[in-house]
Amino acid sequence: MNAIPDPTPNDPPATILALMDELPDLDWITDAGRVARLSQDFAWFSPVLDRQLKDKRADAVARPRTEDEIRALVGACARHRVPITIRGSGTGNYGQTTPLAGGVVLDMSGYNALRWVRPGVARAQAGIRLGELEKQARATGQELRCLPSTYRSATLGGLFGGGFGGVGSINYGPLAAPGNVLGLRAMTIEAEPQVVELRGAEAMRMHHLWGTNGLVLELEIGLAPAHPWLETLVTFDDFAPALAFADALARAPGLVKREVAFLASPVPDHLAQLAEYLPTGCHAVLSLVAEPGEEALRALVEAHGGAIGYRRDAAEVHKSNRTLMEFTWNHTTLHALKIDKSLTYLQSSFVPGRQVEQITQMEGLLGGEVLMHAEFLRNLDGLLTCSALQLVRFTTEARLDEIMQMHRDRGVRINNPHVFIVEDGKAGGPLPPEVIETKRRFDPHGLLNPGKLRDWPVRPAAASAPALPSAAPAEVAGAVA
């Protein structure tokens, strides 16, 4: 999506050439343009990250297709002390797939077999695309519990490594809620890689660590029963009734739903592909409600003075292969940024039960500069609230920081999407000891994208400064050179 500057052609460094010699049957990518592209994700949503990360790239990309190939690559990298950056499809937003210290991008997209689908559970290799997994689950009357808007290309491993939840989190909460991920199979980054099955809470120690403390080979996840989803856009003239409708729909326990998003004006004006259904200047609520709930949904729309501007039943959605899910979560951001390059975004979460009040307050304070897009979900504790992915008319990094601080000052949590160090983002500070212990166990040489974890290895002096690649540990930097 982003225009990657055409890199000057460069040959891989000697260590990489040695790796390639050692593993000639592996699918290697060294073409400078492809390597540059495969070193990037959607971090360009953030002008800050774009500036910091756009020139970072791997020395080469390897795309193994079997566990044996992965083991051989990992073992060789460990022996040669070559950094490894794990990649799914690059749909993340925080440079999860961008090597800060060069080395090899381990592209997992070729390791993509479905292992099995059972009642309530599926297991697949990490590189499987979520669209494919959803399709396989659907064949058994089931579906994924949390589906990011990027599901067509995003991988299961990528979602686990850098995702939060998505469509479906209104029922099942974030991916981190116990029961959503049952277990995983991971490989250690060592000369003789070990493969281990981790279950439950132990598995979750690798979640949202951006692939920095273990190589996830396979994931076992909870499934949901599939429903025939009715997709609608309900439009309103005013902010307040639109938000009230979204909140009421999200709460209604008898209305089965998969997704409720509130798009305050002028966000809908940025969804060019839906323009004919969204009157200019409208506020819109996008939802997926199980078809038998349509009468109750219409009654709720009427009670709030809305109008159904778009309606597709499950059969129509299936036939058209076009779904409103691809206009939710960070796809909304993507559609908007396509129209207006000056936009960036926030990630925030509201106090459960106070979401309507806080969203209204922030709109009053920052409306015009910050454009409200809120997604309803249950939090880890099962409480209904919103995560917002507000669009921001970007001016300066200082103003962006100020805007985020204005949210924090009013009790709105910011999961800063303008940082690329694990501890600075959603983790919100030093990592828990068990996560560090997992890092020690699974990546003893610190080869997984060095620089991405501030706490590893612990550097006495610079521990609180951003760990830019230039500050990467000498051992690792040496290995890259």
Add this chain to the structure above:
Amino acid sequence: MNAIPDPTPNDPPATILALMDELPDLDWITDAGRVARLSQDFAWFSPVLDRQLKDKRADAVARPRTEDEIRALVGACARHRVPITIRGSGTGNYGQTTPLAGGVVLDMSGYNALRWVRPGVARAQAGIRLGELEKQARATGQELRCLPSTYRSATLGGLFGGGFGGVGSINYGPLAAPGNVLGLRAMTIEAEPQVVELRGAEAMRMHHLWGTNGLVLELEIGLAPAHPWLETLVTFDDFAPALAFADALARAPGLVKREVAFLASPVPDHLAQLAEYLPTGCHAVLSLVAEPGEEALRALVEAHGGAIGYRRDAAEVHKSNRTLMEFTWNHTTLHALKIDKSLTYLQSSFVPGRQVEQITQMEGLLGGEVLMHAEFLRNLDGLLTCSALQLVRFTTEARLDEIMQMHRDRGVRINNPHVFIVEDGKAGGPLPPEVIETKRRFDPHGLLNPGKLRDWPVRPAAASAPALPSAAPAEVAGAVA
């Protein structure tokens, strides 16, 4: 269950004999013992209601099997001004099936055909047993959204007329939440009965009115996807960790469940059939969790220091035809009253989010006299909370009132189960105009169990006094004579 006093044999009054002459093909029951039994429900849970209602009975019971038979009976009753009391299986608790002014009990249990089961929805005649409906839904991979513990015998119409929710309400809220009941077909009580389909909110105007403002023939209800339910009893030595576990399990969004009940000591000691699984003096949490959640459930049990004393997987439950669902909600009450005749019960609901605090407070105040049994559920607004069906060591009616007032004084809502007038119970006061309007439309002669609705017909003087049968309007009383 209750020992009905053997009534003195009595012949039906002349009007009833005229009805029977007019409708000789109808299934009439006039045997005094059977009529007495069919005039009662589980109101004997309350010593107050038992005193007030135990001698009330119909003059005859009719059990029609077709809509034509129902129409003929209703038309004849309307012409003769004979009161009609609608009965399902008599599993209610408020004398819903007890005629206050004699007349005919219209036993709907013979009108019990399943109309159809579709994805997410089923439609059946009101007299269908919920166990049968659940079985038919299960055959399509679905199940009922709200199942009372009495589902084996309880009817769909009875649940709608006097039920609140039950097993499943932890997901779907009470039956009253939009989307749970989609519509119904009702008959007016007139010489020429009309049959009308009501949808959505209009249908709900007949809900929990104890069959006093319309005769429901058929109901269309939302279904849930079926899961393989793992049934467990988790036991604890102490009150606080047991309650904390129940609350955490109820909230956990990634743990799919159908039921969570908290049974504080000494409630479990009253469940004789489960005695081998419940150490004397224990606190217990009864739950149904979808099987794939077992690992996460066990982790939660361990974190709270509980022990799994009983575990049956879905196959075992199916094979044994024995389910813990029959130890929840008011079945817990029934099991306890079988052991200890001095007990009665309360119905209360806690402030969402404050359920643990309020339950703990009430236990501190009344423990020993009031035995805590709380059921987790979502309220109409989708918020997680508890309804409690506390057992009470009954002494006097005055003390029972005092106990209820102690709850109200602390913000715990009481849905008084010791009253038999609609407005005094859950309705909590005068009925909304649209409910009164429904009564006018569907029962213009006021024949549906006269005395049960205080607001109908409006009596200028006695409007605030309990409408005991003796205070029933002259017109109706005359018709009974």
